[in-house]
Amino acid sequence: MGLRWKIVTGSPGEVELDFAREWVEFYDPDNPEHLIAADMTWLLSRWTCVFGTPACQGTVEGRPDDGCCSHGAFLSDDDDRAKLDDAVKLLTAEDWQYREKGLGKKGYLEMDSYDEEPTLRTRKYKGACIFLNRPGWPGGIGCALHSKALKIGVEPLTLKPEVCWQLPIRRTQEWVTRPDGTDVLKTTIGEYDRR
DSSP states (O other), rough: OOOOOOOSSOOOOOOOTTTTTEEEEETTTTEEEEEEEEEEHHTTSSSOOOOTSOOOOOOSOOOGGGOOOOOBOOSSSSSHHHHHHHHHOOOOTTOOHHHHHHTSTOOOOEEEETTTTTEEOOETTTTTEEEETTTTTOOSEEEEHHHHHHTTTGGGTTTOOTTTTTEEEEEEEEEEEETTOOOTEEEEEEEOOOO
């Protein structure tokens, strides 16, 4: 029986979420009690953002126009908050659809219980981040901070919360017990999906 060859053109289709992946694990050189596991299949893929196109299905099923903004942006630390506070001062009513709401009584930040620990994030308004300009907004759909950065000629990530450059990469941390009974912090870096 001879081999049959099939020439595939175009880009490969999307695969199931649980297909086999290659992982690499290593210890942080500065901390032997910190194990890092990285999904190399995902990190080396040719993924690219398709926000604003029919291909973008968002991170929450049934809300494709939100892109990756459905949950709000969780702030990483005080510096992240200070950067956001400074960026908000740059936004005009033409830049930000919900500026009046964001600068109003409830503000643009809220506390959220993430992994049972209160965490500060951008406020969700009408189901998504308050900085997300929705379809039909004259200034255009998408992040008001991102658009403002492009208008003033700076990198968008200089105005946006740190987590915004990380998506769709998901970083999780958990304490795991080694076979010898000692605990290590395991950081897993992989693909963000809807599960």
